[in-house]
Amino acid sequence: MDALVIKDLRKVYRNGVEALKGIDLTVREGDFFALLGPNGAGKTTTIGIITSLTRKTSGSVQVFGHDLETERDVAKSCIGVVPQEINLNMFERNDLTLINQAGYYGVPANVARERTEKYLKALHLWEKRLGIARTLSGGMKRRLMIARALVHEPRLLILDEPTAGVDIEIRRSMWEFMREINAAGVTIILTTHYLDEAESLCRNIAIIDEGRIIENDTMKNVIGKLQVEAFVLSLREPVSAAPALAGYPTRLRSEHEIEVEVTKGQGLNDVFAQLSTQSLHVVSMRTKTNRLEELFIRLVQDKDKEERPSA
Amino acid sequence: MNDATLSHRTAAPNLWRINLVGLSTIVRKESRRVVRIWIQTIVPPAITMTLYFIIFGSLVGGRIGTMDGVPYMTFIAPGLIMMSVITNSFANVVSSFFSSKLMLHLEEMLVAPLAHTTIVVGYVVGGVVRGLLVAALVVVVAMFFADLHVVHPLITFTTILLTAIVFSIAGLFNAIFAKSFDDISIIPTFVLTPLTYLGGVFFSIKLLPPFWQKVALANPILYMVNAFRYGMLGSSDIPLGLAYAIMLGSAAVLFAAVLLLLHYGRGVRE
Known part of the structure; x- marks a missing residue:
């Protein structure tokens, strides 16, 4: 019922x-x-x-x-x-x-x-x-x-x-x-x-x-339906710029923290492997925001874009 | 919650029973409120009426002598009792209903499966309880100053009850429209007080010139006060039947009006 x-x-x-x-x-x-x-x-x-x-x-x-x-x-x-x-x-x-x-x-x-x-x-x-x-x-x-x-x-x-x-x-x-x-x-x-x-x-x-x-x-x-998820990785070694990872957009948050965007279908193993080749070790990891929050923001933003005519 | 509770919940609700229990709940809540804040609801009218008896009855009244064939103190006692019933029944409902609207807890009743009639009757009974409680107290006070009699007990009781009902519903009517505390003091200050003072509480309309006698007859409170005075003293300025017709008619019209307002959500629903 x-x-x-x-x-x-x-x-x-x-x-x-x-x-x-x-x-x-x-x-x-x-x-x-x-x-x-x-x-x-x-x-x-x-x-x-x-x-x-x-x-x-x-x-x-x-x-x-x-x-x-x-x-x-x-x-x-x-x-x-x-x-x-x-x-x-x-x-x-x-x-x-x-x-x-x-x-x-x-x-x-x-x-x-x-x-x-x-x-x-x-x-x-x-x-x-x-x-x-x-x-x-x-x-x-x-x-x-x-x-x-x-x-x-x-x-x-x-x-x-x-x-x-x-x-x-x-x-x-x-x-x-x-x-x-x-x-x-x-x-x-x-x-x-x-x-x-x-x-x-x-x-x-x-x-x-x-x-x-x-x-x-x-x-x-x-x-x-969430296509992209953002993760925050804590690094053991300090970095002065976000490391370049093929296929994964990255951003520097602090000298020990970077942000990595992972698209649906990609894997985190590849991220870790690429960091490892640059002698960077991940000590901990967390999602940037709650997954539903991420989707919620994207849905509302996508709808706003659809409604707003392009300049 | 066990299975028995769940199966009980899916049974069709008995709306009569809900409204009966709901009514007794509202009446108990409103009566408790009157007693809980007795310092605001019961004591001030008792003090005010004592002052009226001392000043108008004892000091000024002593020089007036008699009115309508009875000592002035005895003449004003029924009027003062009615005055306290009118102001307190009105004040109780207008302040209780408006507060619950303002603090939003009126929603407790509005979301429940209660008929609007149940809500209205519940609040009105609360107003009647306060009106009659204060009246009883004023009677006790009056007994220290005047020799009180009740010539027609049934008329005395039905008049005071009907008056309390009329002004309780009027209080609800005011509260439904009120948006601020100013709005709940306008009617008592600019309507109730003048009508009560000019409604034969302190004088017989026979003392007025003929033109003003006719004007005074347009005041519904005059009929209530005089009907009550007839019940206590056996004398009245107006026909008793007309007084009952006005009280019953006012109660019916106001009751229908507040039900209609609640039905359309005026002042209580968006």
């Missing part, structure tokens, strides 16, 4: 800005799906329409087969959302924030209390249950919003930049938690600016730019 089916979705704001120019998107039940795009691409508008906070101009949205227009409340009961902006009642007690949210979805008080304990513990917030949101750190507020989105146990969880401002250690534990939730059968749609996060967690991906979907495929296929 499809968790989400979007057809020809358009949104024109009152000020005339056309945020969505007819997008089509399908997310299968159980998927961990990445919706990526630069700022202002239309991600939050899309999520706003799915969660009924933004009114669509035209098109249709179905959540588990329930149309948002004709079966709005049934569709809404399937969704949990963690918005990009902090939208907590800063003066409400943290456990009550969850208990209230459960109540808005018809969860009886005794069950709501059990689930509140379960999700506050899972997100390491149980000790803060009697405090108010205003006194929590930024990362804790994000985790409280995730717990709030889960308390009615939705079938579709939408996470709009859930780990923004969260430190590395907590982010990793949140990844684990999201994987567990997904493994339990919850479909997850994730938007994030941390592309390593999307690559690590998601199986399918759509890239949206200027209100249009410019890529929609499996993560494996999308990564496979």
